[in-house]
Amino acid sequence: MINVTFVSADGTRRSVEIDEGLSAREAALFNSVPGIDGDCGGVCACATCHVHVDQAWMDRVGPPEEGGMESDLIQFAEGTTETSRLACQIPMVPELDGLVLHLPELQH
Amino acid sequence: MATSATQEKVHYDSVDAIPLGEINVANPYLFQNDTVGEYFTRLRREDPVHYCAESRFGPYWSVTKFNDIMAVDTNHKVFSSEAKLGGIAVQDMHGIEGALELEMFIAMDQPKHDQQRKAVSPVVAPSNLLLLEPIIRERAGAILDSLPVGEEIDWVKLVSVELTTMTLATIFDFPWDERAKLTRWSDITTASPETGIVESFEQRREELIQCAMYFKGLWDQRIDQPGGNDLISMMAHSPATRDMPFLEFLGNLLLLIVGGNDTTRNSISGGVLALNQNPGEYQKLRDNPALVSSMIPEIIRWQTPLTHMRRTALEDAEIGGKQIKKGDKVVMWYLSGNRDETVIDRADKFIIDRENPRHHLSFGFGIHRCMGNRLAELQLRIIWEEILKRFRFVEVVGEPERLLSNLVRGITRLPVKLHAH
Ligand code: HEM
Ligand code: FES
Numbered sequence: 001m002i003n004v005t006f007v008s009a010d011g012t013r014r015s016v017e018i019d020e021g022l023s024a025r026e027a028a029l030f031n032s033v034p035g036i037d038g039d040c041g042g043v044c045a046c047a048t049c050h051v052h053v054d055q056a057w058m059d060r061v062g063p064p065e066e067g068g069m070e071s072d073l074i075q076f077a078e079g080t081t082e083t084s085r086l087a088c089q090i091p092m093v094p095e096l097d098g099l100v101l102h103l104p105e106l107q108h
Numbered sequence: 109m110a111t112s113a114t115q116e117k118v119h120y121d122s123v124d125a126i127p128l129g130e131i132n133v134a135n136p137y138l139f140q141n142d143t144v145g146e147y148f149t150r151l152r153r154e155d156p157v158h159y160c161a162e163s164r165f166g167p168y169w170s171v172t173k174f175n176d177i178m179a180v181d182t183n184h185k186v187f188s189s190e191a192k193l194g195g196i197a198v199q200d201m202h203g204i205e206g207a208l209e210l211e212m213f214i215a216m217d218q219p220k221h222d223q224q225r226k227a228v229s230p231v232v233a234p235s236n237l238l239l240l241e242p243i244i245r246e247r248a249g250a251i252l253d254s255l256p257v258g259e260e261i262d263w264v265k266l267v268s269v270e271l272t273t274m275t276l277a278t279i280f281d282f283p284w285d286e287r288a289k290l291t292r293w294s295d296i297t298t299a300s301p302e303t304g305i306v307e308s309f310e311q312r313r314e315e316l317i318q319c320a321m322y323f324k325g326l327w328d329q330r331i332d333q334p335g336g337n338d339l340i341s342m343m344a345h346s347p348a349t350r351d352m353p354f355l356e357f358l359g360n361l362l363l364l365i366v367g368g369n370d371t372t373r374n375s376i377s378g379g380v381l382a383l384n385q386n387p388g389e390y391q392k393l394r395d396n397p398a399l400v401s402s403m404i405p406e407i408i409r410w411q412t413p414l415t416h417m418r419r420t421a422l423e424d425a426e427i428g429g430k431q432i433k434k435g436d437k438v439v440m441w442y443l444s445g446n447r448d449e450t451v452i453d454r455a456d457k458f459i460i461d462r463e464n465p466r467h468h469l470s471f472g473f474g475i476h477r478c479m480g481n482r483l484a485e486l487q488l489r490i491i492w493e494e495i496l497k498r499f500r501f502v503e504v505v506g507e508p509e510r511l512l513s514n515l516v517r518g519i520t521r522l523p524v525k526l527h528a529h
Contacts, residue, residue: 045473106234
């Protein structure tokens with residue numbers, strides 16, 4: 001199991017556990033953490049799973065691949081920053097155990 | 109038996125009797141009489157990526173299953189939306205002499221699409237829309253309060269059109285008494301002379317120029333008044349849009365109007381029809397009005413206000429095992445994908461409390477995914493909340509009439525009787 005903490009726009013912190021191999025989107029949805037819609041089912045096609053990766057974790061998570069579908073899509077999410085990622089594109093691997101993700105107020 | 113050799117209005121005893129190669133699901137009559145669903149069911153079963161070699165729209169591929177549609181919609185580097193290649197509908201967009209060419213990013217590829225969408229997208233971001241909610245709610249209430257109870261009325265004309273025009277006028281802060289102009293401009297933007305909406309391309313051009321001048325007037329006023337929440341003020345003040353060349357600004361503005369007009373109108377009508385055809389679901393809603401939030405996406409799936417989007421292949425490609433050639437026209441039938449039982453549980457049923465109601469194709473997916481989807485949902489949610497407060501039953505009392513169009517899935521008339529609480 002991998003541990004992920006989601007920080008809501010109002011500051012609420014929720015720590016959840018998720019199986020290795022699933023994604024940060026599932027970590028939120030399967031544990032009823034509000035703030036991620038994930039309309040497309042996690043296939044990088046809707047950008048409603050936008051999160052801000054905590055600065056301390058940015059080295060390990062990394063930016064979206066340049067020129068890939070994730071970078072093409074994420075530019076249309078609301079309020080993006082240099083730590084923005086789509087949660088469905090963050091696979092839960094052991095190096096990310098303890099990951100902290102910040103949720104936007106609303107998904108566009 | 110075939111009664112005619114042409115593809116349109118061909119009559120067979122059953123859909124299954126038609127030779128596969130003769131199936132032409134783009135025939136607009138199949139949408140008007142609402143029989144196209146049977147054709148899609150057959151294609152999904154027997155030939156999910158189907159080639160129609162001959163039609164009045166030329167040859168085209170039909171993609172009918174959810175996952176194949178998703179694969180095309182998200183592969184924008186191979187499947188182009190470019191207007192000059194024919195654009196986004198099975199009916200080609202043409203450069204027509206005398207027509208005013210409006211550039212809209214829905215029919216552009218990267219990189220121009222991305223620049224324009226990024227500039228305009230914040231004006232319909234959910235956080236901005238919340239500011240407009242109280243006015244939309246108040247105006248929706250006033251329209252509903254003015255309706256006669258217990259008499260037969262046309263829901264489309266008195267309610268769906270009125271409410272949609274009202275919300276458009278509200279989000280643009282458009283002069284209230286002149287709001288019918290918005291509906292007119294939306295209609296002529298997509299009109300050609302054969303639709304009967306305009307007599308000639310010159311007339312269309314002239315009316316669009318009037319539209320441009322009108323919006324220029326509003327823009328000039330608002331550029332000096334900071335702080336407006338309406339879409340024109342936001343575009344006039346945002347660094348990303350305020351220096352936009354005027355024709356580009358107009359194209360984007362009209363895209364917002366057109367995008368939100370027929371689609372929302374037909375969702376309002378389609379919802380009433382669906383609830384009447386499924387009285388058990390209507391009862392669930394009366395018992396628990398909080399279900400409005402999951403009902404709205406289900407109505408949008410059920411109605412599928414835009415039946416399809418089209419792409420043009422920029423190189424050879426494969427979809428569902430079929431070989432697509434460079435230059436081929438590829439039609440993604442959202443209406444069919446939204447009934448794909450291999451992806452959506454009981455896809456042929458209208459169910460207002462689904463677990464994942466937003467997992468549908470009506471807004472498309474990928475970089476062109478509907479930019480106004482949250483606005484559409486917001487409007488529909490407010491409208492339904494206000495309807496439920498006032499009426500126990502919006503009863504359909506006659507046959508609906510449907511639009512002759514293979515793109516806009518429209519209801520043109522819906523006789524109803526209102527029953528108060
Ligand atoms: C229920 C109502 C609506 C439906 C079903 C709908 C459907 C769609 C579809 C199918 C697309 C193309 C998606 C694709 O190619 O993948 C689209 C694009 C678009 N829609 Fe909507 N729409 C609705 C409401 C609205 C509203 C209210 C607006 C106004 C803001 C709007 C603005 C747009 C724009 C600007 C695009 C172009 C996006 C792009 O190319 O990047 N739509 N819509
Ligand atoms: S869930 Fe759709 S892009 Fe992540």
